[in-house]
Amino acid sequence: MSFKLLSQILSQPTAPYREMHVQKLLTTTFDKHGVSYFSDPAGNIVVGVKNLEEYKLRLRQSSREPVRLFIAHTDHPGFHGDVWLGEKKLKIKWLGGSPTKHLKKSGMWVASADGLASDAMLTEATLDKSKRFLAEGIVEFKNAETKNAFPDPIKLFGGFRFKAPVWTKGDLVYTKAADDLVGAYCISQLAIDLKTKQDQSANFLGLLTRAEEVGFMGAIAHFELGWLGEATRKVVCVSLEASRALPGAEIGKGPVVRLGDRATVFDAKALQVLTQVAATRLKGKHQRRLMDGGTCEATVATAYGFPAIGISIPLGNYHNQSFEGGPESKGPLGPAPEFVHKHDIKNMLKLCAAVMETGLNWETPWAERLANFRKTHALAPL
Ligand SMILES: [Zn+2]
Numbered sequence: 001m002s003f004k005l006l007s008q009i010l011s012q013p014t015a016p017y018r019e020m021h022v023q024k025l026l027t028t029t030f031d032k033h034g035v036s037y038f039s040d041p042a043g044n045i046v047v048g049v050k051n052l053e054e055y056k057l058r059l060r061q062s063s064r065e066p067v068r069l070f071i072a073h074t075d076h077p078g079f080h081g082d083v084w085l086g087e088k089k090l091k092i093k094w095l096g097g098s099p100t101k102h103l104k105k106s107g108m109w110v111a112s113a114d115g116l117a118s119d120a121m122l123t124e125a126t127l128d129k130s131k132r133f134l135a136e137g138i139v140e141f142k143n144a145e146t147k148n149a150f151p152d153p154i155k156l157f158g159g160f161r162f163k164a165p166v167w168t169k170g171d172l173v174y175t176k177a178a179d180d181l182v183g184a185y186c187i188s189q190l191a192i193d194l195k196t197k198q199d200q201s202a203n204f205l206g207l208l209t210r211a212e213e214v215g216f217m218g219a220i221a222h223f224e225l226g227w228l229g230e231a232t233r234k235v236v237c238v239s240l241e242a243s244r245a246l247p248g249a250e251i252g253k254g255p256v257v258r259l260g261d262r263a264t265v266f267d268a269k270a271l272q273v274l275t276q277v278a279a280t281r282l283k284g285k286h287q288r289r290l291m292d293g294g295t296c297e298a299t300v301a302t303a304y305g306f307p308a309i310g311i312s313i314p315l316g317n318y319h320n321q322s323f324e325g326g327p328e329s330k331g332p333l334g335p336a337p338e339f340v341h342k343h344d345i346k347n348m349l350k351l352c353a354a355v356m357e358t359g360l361n362w363e364t365p366w367a368e369r370l371a372n373f374r375k376t377h378a379l380a381p382l
Contacts, residue, residue: 001346005029006185010166010175013111015078016095016211018157019043020113022074022181026188026208033192037206042221045074047191047206052227058205059231065203066234066362068355069306070190071219071297072183072241073212076176077319079137081110081153088141090120090153094134096213097319099160100127102334108139109165109176110158112150118143119161133319160320162328162337171252171342174327176320178338182313182345183240184208190352200356212297219297223304234362236270237301237308238355240348242340244293244318251314251324252341254286255348258310262292263299267307272365274309274355281354285347293318311351313344 012021023045030037036050049055058067077096085091090110103125110117124138139158150156159176166175175181187206194201209218222228228235239258243249249256257278260266278286291312298308315338322329322336329336361367 001349002189003342005189006173006182006345007166009181009185010173010177012181013109013116013157013159014074014076014177014181015080015157015159016075016214016217018078018080019074019210021111021115022184023208026184029188030191034195035191040222040225042218043210044218044222045208047187047208048201048204055205055227056230058202059228059233059235061202061233063203063233064363065358066236067203067205067231068236068238069205069207069228070187070238070240070352071207071209071301072187072239073180073209073218073297074184075211075213076159076179076181077213078157078159081156082136084147084153085138087147088144090139090141090156091136092139092158093136096133097321098134099319099321099335100131100133100333102330103134103137106330106335107161108158109161110139110141110156112155117150117156118146120158160335168342169327172339173342174337174339176337178313178315178340179242179319180212180240182242182340186240186345186349186352189349190356193353194356199358203358204356209297216297216300219300223300228304228306235306236267236362237298237306238352239296239298239301239308239310240352241296241310241312242315242338243291243296243312245314245316245324246289246291246293248289249287249291249312249314251316251339252343253314254282255344255351256291256312256314257286257288258298258312259288259290260292261290261295261299261310263295264302265290266298266302266309269365270307270309270362273360273362274311276365277354277360278351282347282351286351287314311348313340313348315340
């Protein structure tokens with residue numbers, strides 16, 4: 001695990017449809033390590049192949065091994081600039097989940113395609129009708145020159161700012177956005193690690209999507225292309241997420257074999273493989289439950305007819321809303337940094353590597369259990 005790369009990713013400004021900085025860092029990293037990638041027409045990054053031709057070849061290779069398509073998103077809830085109301089006053093539109101209390105006077109960061117633009121403060125905040133997330137607000141910039149420098153407000157985007165974009169305290173990693181930059185890190189690191197394992201990398205694809213937080217826009221666009229539908233071998237989708245911590249999915253107790261999300265349960269066969277792999281490789285160091293605190297891209301894959309599973313890192317202060325509190329929290333349900341546990345990330349990576357091993361029983365993962373059922377039944381005839 002490279003904590004340096006993780007920390008670089010977590011430091012990048014990002015918001016729905018404004019993933020350019022995360023993408024730039026990742027593609028630069030891929031170039032450095034010789035990892036192939038290309039952009040699909042929706043601007044998602046496909047990892048592990050260098051163009052559509054290679055992508056289709058991978059899906060059509062004759063193999064008993066399924067392609068594991070790892071999916072994570074590169075955005076995080078945030079705002080887009082809307083209208084300038086003064087020299088340093090900007091009306092904003094919020095996209096995705098958010099804290100709902102103690103919003104006024106919150107510190108914000110603002111960025112453009114060129115990088116961080118300015119620090120700012122949220123001075124007005126209006127919640128959506130449901131009262132469950134921010135709809136719009138006004139941010140006031142520290143720097144009076146901002147309007148001159150950025151006359152087009154739409155080019156600005158931002159989110160909640162804390163003492164640093166990322167810092168650690170013991171084994172906890174605090175950041176403005178772990179969801180889902182931790183998942184994007186894991187896929188990137190996995191792709192780098194697979195470079196030395198050709199037999200395994202032939203069964204790998206990564207998909208780093210855009211605008212998940214506003215309704216899986218990037219993932220839907222990718223499935224809509226129909227490319228995956230041309231596969232002649234099995235494709236198993238693996239969603240990697242940072243998901244709201246829940247009882248039984250606690251921070252520091254290991255990655256979670258995600259049985260489903262708020263929308264659906266996942267594929268019983270592929271889940272059985274994941275369950276067995278986790279039991280042998282991460283004995284006592286993983287958790288297992290239905291993570292129904294949110295919906296993830298495995299649901300999109302399921303809707304499009306692909307077997308899907310998920311692995312989650314338990315996440316503190318989901319969507320920067322203070323559920324667990326801690327440093328820099330502005331109070332219950334107010335703005336707070338998200339946080340995750342280093343060991344959970346390390347072990348998620350381990351689990352992903354194990355899922356890539358060749359020779360796992362994807363075809364008949366229940367065979368052993370079935371044999372046991374039959375044996376038990378024979379011992380207790382009616
Ligand atoms: Zn999210």
